[in-house]
Amino acid sequence: MANPVPGTLRHALTNWRVLAGGVLLLLLAIAAIFASALAPYDPLDQDLAAQLAAPDWHFGADAHALGTDSLGRDVLSRLIYGSRVALTVAFVAGFLTAIAGTAMGLAAGFFGGWLDAVISRAVDIWSSFPPVLLSIILVALLGTGLWSVVAAIVLIDWTRFCRVVRAETLKQRRLDYVDAAVVAGLRPLAILWREIVPNVLPLALVLLTLEMGLAVVIEAILSFVGLSISSDAPSWGGMIAEGREVVHQAPWVLIGAMLVLLATVLGFNVLGDGLKQELDPVLR
Amino acid sequence: MSEAALTIKNLSAGIARGPMLLHGVSLSVAAGEVHGLVGMSGAGKSMVGRCVLGILPAKVAITGGSIRFAGQELVGMAERQRRRIGAGMALIPQDPLSALNPSRRIVSQMTDVMRLRLGISPTEAAARALALLHEVHIRDPQSVLRRYPHELSGGMRQRVLIATAFACEPKLIVADEPTTALDVTVQKQILRLIRDLQRSHGTALLFVTHDLGVVAKICNSVTVLNAGRIVEQAPVAEIFGQPRHPYTRALFAATPRYDQPGGAVG
Secondary structure (H helix, E strand, C coil), X not given: CCCHHHHHHHHHCCCHHHHHHHHHHHHHHHHHHCHHHHCCCCCCCCCHHHCCCCCCCCCCCCCCCXXXXXXXXXXHHHHHHHHHHHHHXXXXXXXXXXXXXXXXXXXXXXXXXXXXXXXXXXXXHHCCCCHHHHHHHHHHHHCCCHHHHHHHHHHXXXXXXXXXXXXHHHHHHCCHHHHHHHHHCCCHXXXXXXXXXXXXXXXXXXXXHHHHHHHHHHHHHHHHCCCCCCCCCCCHHHHHHHHHHCCCCCHHHHHHHHHHHHHHHHHHHHHHHHHHHHHHHHHC | CCCEEEEEEEEEEEECCCCEEEEEEEEEEECCCEXXXXXXXXXXXXXXXXXXXXXXCCCEEEEXXXXXXXXXXXXXXXXXHHHHHHHHEEEECCCCCCCCXXXXXXXXXXXXXXXXXXXXXXXXXXXXXXHHHHHCCCCCHHHHHHCCHHHCCHHHHHHHHHHHHCCCCCCEEEEECCCCCCCHHHHHHHHHHHHHHHHHHCCEEEEEECCHHHHHHHCCEEEEEECCEEEEEEEHHHHHHCCCCHHHHHHHHCCCCCCCCCCCCC
């Protein structure tokens, strides 16, 4: 095999986990991007004549494939538009968390000394707070809204990356090729960038996929308690909160939102597991 | 004897607030000479090499003595200045498995040093890497350059590392048990290769090993270390002819002899 990197990618596509997670998330991304074309109704349109209508599958102008909620809004359309919020949070919060946590982990693991002591103690103290409680407090302080949710996720979850990346960096730093680079007279930052970052990256990538799934859950939790975007705008967590109140008359509101949430998080986790399997032999 | 490439005087090193690891080690390696550093595990032989190269473990520090290399004192030298010594020294490591970065191609790992130290362009550096791989007798060097370390055998990797060590024409190479991780047939080839290159390039070599058989094949002079102290220091013929110190004799007795049936081990 002359060129193993495309080889690794090609091989990854034969892994059912990577494939299943990837397809699931691809569908979700399509739903989010083409929401206005795919959704049969405006997600904010209230039809007070059709409150809590049951799902019905006849094809007509007034059909609600997944039923309506207590204000007569179409559940399917709200689920489709809700994926925009979920995926925005997943990607933006996921990447920002990954960048912040990885940078801190690299700095702590590579430079050691007082910097490591400060960062590691911060991680210890940080992760002793219950994350959901901390996120609620943070959003309450920052004010509600999508970007506060993103900020809260980054502020809470950077420790997950920091810990793992720091440990891997410590391990890498002791290997002979780092010594060889020191002997050759490479600057510390060049050593960090060329010798250590490439070996930490696959790990960070796997963590990132898992983190995206987590971000979706945290956003749903914050929507559920009404701390995310306004309750009018469609979000899965908000739909779960509304659906809970009418669960005896109209369980479809709750069930629909829970299933898409489940599928999304499952998609991210399965993809993460698959990537871990595929990237491990490279790490070793 | 010609002028020394490396002179170590009274070198002491120890763990911070802990035990001493080296007690007043002195040795010198003449230009173009191979100096063996032998002793059992934990004798401090690798530590001497690491002091010279400036890659001591985090808690270990040099506590006294002097290391002179190319007319400069290395003990107490600032890190920034130290980095400039880079081209003058190189390391052939013990374990070829962990000495190459698994996620980078051979060519980029080999050319890093050349581009930094010789200031040549990537293409020139790649051409030089190719020539070096020829010199260490790697078949199909063009394709090896494009490979990742896990695609090469242990012997091949060690050849790549040897080629890299000679890349910038260093005055001194520290070889830290370069054959220990290889199997016996490959060991012989690698030893011959190191010896040949060392001769043709006229490099001084500090050869750290526990294997007296290897010392006999490759070294001009030997320092025997035990528990961080020098027990004997002599030209190789002398030490093999009549080892003076009981520890040296014990080391000889511990070397398996394959030419005598029932030759004792230990």
